[in-house]
Amino acid sequence: MSYKNIISEENNGITTITINRPKKLNALNRETIEELHEAFHDANEDTNTKVIILTGSGEKAFVAGADISEFADFDVNEGTALAAKGQELLFDFVENLPTPVIAAVNGFALGGGLELAMACHFRIASDNAKMGLPEVSLGVIPGYGGTQRLPQLVGKGLAMEMIMTASMIDANKALSYGLVNHVTKQEELLTFCQKISTKISTNSSIAISAAIRAINANFKDGVNGYNVEVNEFGKCFGTEDFEEGTTAFLEKRKADFPGN
Structure with a gap:
């Protein structure tokens, strides 16, 4: 299947899904969320696929956030529906996918981008990665599971601080928080993820x-x-x-x- 905003490729039992909106720093819009749902669904149904790696195109961003221009004028009902549909279609869907999903965080993972990485089964970051949930600086809160998954991963206190300050943390701090499992050089990130994927794929x-x-x-x-x-x-x-x-x-x- 061809996509407008993502690339999906299977090789040796590993499907790599790349969010491909580099001019928008791979920001999530509704079309991209729908395409990601389809790509994850298809990879999960593919008997050749044992592991899925999710990453972003370019060297700057995994996903720099949601596409704010799409919902800046939404009312209460529209905002509620946006979060509910997004969680069902992508974030909860990925978290509960029976095929392992690894987030290869290759740069900025902010807002919806960090929420998407947290929905994956675990995360590996390049040394230039920056992560955060800056939503309160826009007068809103994380709406794609961020207030739930971040405390599960880093603990309540650190999650409260990260969300309240809207601050970014670097890859090494994310590693010390338990938000990511490993940190690699950017040029080695996908190779590292592929090695772990190969280990996973030898098991049941x-x-x-x-x-x-x-x-x-x-x-x-x-x-x-x-x-x-x-x-x-x-x-x-x-x-x-x-x-x-x-x-x-x-x-x-x-x-x-x-x-x-």
């Missing part, structure tokens, strides 16, 4: 999907994550991947998971 995709559901369950109100873990653990025993994994272990060979 069925088990990884189950782990994503179990981990996410811990952050959902009214859901007992331990019960979800028990159920997902039990379901694994009925899969061909479990049979192959345990058989390979006992036979002292590398597992070749069928993915079902």
